[in-house]
Amino acid sequence: MIRNLPTDLLRAFVTVSELNGFTQAGELLGRSQPAVSLQIKRLEALLDCTLFAREGQRLQLTQAGTRLYQYAKDILALNDAVFTDFSQSKMTGVVRFGMPSEFATTLLPKILRAYTQAYPGVTLEINCDLSKNLLAQPRKQYDLVLALQDAPSLKPASRLKEEELVWVSSPDHEVHLQAQLPLVLAPEPCVYRLRAIERLNAADRPWRLVYTNADLTGIQAAIQEGLGVTVLARNTVPDSLRVMPVSDRFPRLGKVGIHLLYDKRTSSDAILKLAEYIRLSI
Numbered sequence: 001m002i003r004n005l006p007t008d009l010l011r012a013f014v015t016v017s018e019l020n021g022f023t024q025a026g027e028l029l030g031r032s033q034p035a036v037s038l039q040i041k042r043l044e045a046l047l048d049c050t051l052f053a054r055e056g057q058r059l060q061l062t063q064a065g066t067r068l069y070q071y072a073k074d075i076l077a078l079n080d081a082v083f084t085d086f087s088q089s090k091m092t093g094v095v096r097f098g099m100p101s102e103f104a105t106t107l108l109p110k111i112l113r114a115y116t117q118a119y120p121g122v123t124l125e126i127n128c129d130l131s132k133n134l135l136a137q138p139r140k141q142y143d144l145v146l147a148l149q150d151a152p153s154l155k156p157a158s159r160l161k162e163e164e165l166v167w168v169s170s171p172d173h174e175v176h177l178q179a180q181l182p183l184v185l186a187p188e189p190c191v192y193r194l195r196a197i198e199r200l201n202a203a204d205r206p207w208r209l210v211y212t213n214a215d216l217t218g219i220q221a222a223i224q225e226g227l228g229v230t231v232l233a234r235n236t237v238p239d240s241l242r243v244m245p246v247s248d249r250f251p252r253l254g255k256v257g258i259h260l261l262y263d264k265r266t267s268s269d270a271i272l273k274l275a276e277y278i279r280l281s282i
Contacts, residue, residue: 005046007079010072012039013051017069019159020059030264080276084118092121093270098137099146101128101216102192102236107146107281115277122270130214132189135261143271144262146278148233150191158259160282163233165195165253167244173226176244182210182228184219192231195253203251258282 015025016036023033031039044051051065061069099108108126116124127134131147148163169176181200185193200207210228213219216236223230223241231253237243244250260278262271 003046005043005075007076009039009043009046010075012036013043013065013068014072014076016040016052016059017061017065018161024159028264077280084273090121091119091270091273093268094123094125095268095270095274096125096127096141096143097146097274098127098129098134098142098144100131100134100148101214102233103146104128105216106236107278110281111274111277115274119270119273122274124274130186130190132191139261139263143267144260144275144278147259147261148191149257149259150194158261160258160260160279162255162257163235164255165192165231166234166237167229167250167253168223168232168237168241169229169244170223170226171240171242172224175226176229176249179206181205181207181249183207184211184213184222184228184230185209186214186216186219187212190214191256195256196231199251199253203248205249205251 012025012029012031015028016022019025019028022036022040025031026033026036029036040051047064047068049064050062051068052059053062054060112124116122127142131149134142134145134147135149137145149159167176175182183196185196187193197207211219211222213222219230220238220241222228229244233256234243246252260275260282262275264272267275
């Protein structure tokens with residue numbers, strides 16, 4: 001007997017997995033919490049296994065859930081690719097997208113290549129700025145905003161993932177050994193800057209600011225030349241720089257949330273499709 005996995009059940013499963021909650025997944029999918037819970041139960045019945053286990057206040061994937069997760073992502077990606085291929089000629093419009101500069105060199109090229117090839121009729125207007133500056137702008141200025149969030153004030157449904165922050169230095173210099181740690185940071189109100197100074201002060205670690213630059217490329221160049229150390233998200237650290245291990249000299253920095261904000265009720269198809277591309281890329 002041939003059996004099929006409904007993609008709506010797989011999409012609910014992946015969303016619950018990524019947001020760690022049925023309520024948050026429901027907000028993103030436009031469904032109630034009981035409806036999402038029922039979808040997961042239907043999927044578990046089809047596969048005859050348990051996909052989630054609750055540990056305290058958090059949901060955790062079971063062994064079976066972990067095995068299914070990548071299958072589900074691949075199936076949904078192929079499903080979406082089919083619709084993209086058959087609808088690309090119909091999509092037009094302008095999408096205004098604000099994002100942090102630290103993702104411009106890693107995320108932006110992938111989005112531009114895939115999205116503009118699929119939807120040549122859509123124009124992307126992209127502005128890179130500090131996350132807090134992007135969030136401070138009137139919502140009408142951007143159709144989508146990708147931002148780092150230090151405090152958990154944004155709705156969980158907007159969170160794509162959490163990113164670990166790390167100390168970064170040059171592999172060719174010993175500047176990190178200085179008694180008064182030289183810092184290379186973006187200007188206020190940069191999330192990385194605030195976190196670095198906060199943790200150093202809490203650890204009574206002497207520091208001094210030696211170089212300020214809002215552009216990530218400029219910061220990386222300064223680090224490469226041995227001006228000081230900086231803070232980056234682990235996944236954005238270039239191969240030419242080194243991550244410093246956590247120690248008394250380099251206190252743990254913790255994580256920040258990566259959020260994607262847009263109005264699902266009023267967004268055009270072009271905006272919604274770009275949001276999907278961003279979510280997949282992240």
